[in-house]
Amino acid sequence: SHRAEYDDLEPYAQDYVDAVLNSYFGSPTEMVVWDRLPLNLHLAEGAIASANDRTLTFELAEPHGEVAPGTEILWVNPDSGETSSGWVREWDESSHSATLDEKLAQIPIEGSPVIVGPAEILVRGRHLYGEHCQHCHGVAGDGAGPTARYLNPRPRDYRKGIFKFTTTQASERICRDDLSRIIEDGIPGTYMPSFKLLTDDEMESIIEYVMWLSMRGEVEYKLVKFLSESYTRDVVLERIADARTKRQADLQAAREAGTDPPDREYETYASIRQEFFELAKDPDEFPIIFEETIDLMVSQWESAQQSDALVRPTDHFADQNASVVATALLDQESVKRGRALYLSADLNCVACHGEAGYGDGAQTYTITKNLETGEENPEPGLYDHWGNPIAPRNLHTGIFRGGRRPLDLYCRIHAGIKGTPMPAFGAKLKDQQIWDIVNYVYSVPYEEENAGTGEPAAKSGSDGVASLK
16 A cells, blocks of 8 residues: 555554455455445356256346356356356357356256356456556556656546546546546546547446446545554554553552552553454454445445436537537627626635636635645645645636536536535536536637726626626
8 A cells, every 4th residue: 555544553453454455355456356346347147047068058137248268157056055167168149158168067057146257347457457557547546656756637546436527416426437438538638548449348347447446445545544543653652651641640649649549451552452453353343334334335336326426407508519619609698697607706716717717816826725634735726635736727728627528517517526626516506507607618718818808807796696797
């Protein structure tokens, strides 16, 4: 792990984190398959429809991955619970039948649960990630690959479960379609390239592996954060120092009272270490914290894949592939309203993006607070959730990192940009107001600069909505 918080833990606490991760996830290069995670791990799942000593026919859930010669098939005897396996020599997709490379000593029972290509999607994703992604995003998905130090902005660190550019609601995780679009299109204005040449199966494999890395990293992060409350080196030293102070106070009080000192135990390094081991074994202590962490994480990832997790604007642009710039420039009244909202004190877009939209607002030279801890950042300016300095978008470039479709800009305003100071305005603005801001943002790169003809600053009207006066 490259987490400084992990390095601050006592060695026995580090060992506990390592043991949990190795048991349920393995390492980024030697994965453990845990079916509790909401991932598509296998090429196909289903049941055996018929079987003889050389051929198996399956009822498979659709859609499923491409099955090729050499694919492993794993099935479970429903009576004994024993697992058996074979390898595909020939595959008939029309009948979902596999001819195995060797005869079976025992013919499977019809209806036996079957997995075709167990964990093959995850394994293939690992290899593709190593080929295309690892040099920037790192082996563990920590954004600390060998080229990361030379890049600005830094590659994404997946390990908090936060991804910036999504079409999901502000409270939701990223969905698979978002990951697919980012990988396929890249992120304009950054070093994240487009991978349009990947096949559908390759794309799916990378997505599932990135999600797996994110889940593994998030579990590590939350375990480390929980244990840091009581078992970092500094905290343990403080506990021991407090115990010594209490013991000295008790001895002083006993001397003054002429009585024996109280018969109580004071914390020592050994007792704190023993306390840790007891809590780790107690099913009502550390194990239940782990279970609650997993339950919450799984439910959040599952929720993000549902259709009701998506931002759903009204169909403002009939044709999403039409010239959005032309559409925006034709609707000058909408642009004017969007400009007024942009300048309004209520939304305060100018604090970051500046009055003219050059990304030079007051927040860029103000001491801001860490998004996670609430403490002041070390230098003036804005920082993301990972502690990296970031700059607000210069709207005059016309480059929008999360995509330039109308829907993309709508989602940036409605749901914000996760992991950054860019807030969500979906609960504050009406649908048409968001579209007005979208139109204004599209118009900014095409503004004509004529000295002395600028609009006066917008002021809030009596109804709380910004208007030009």
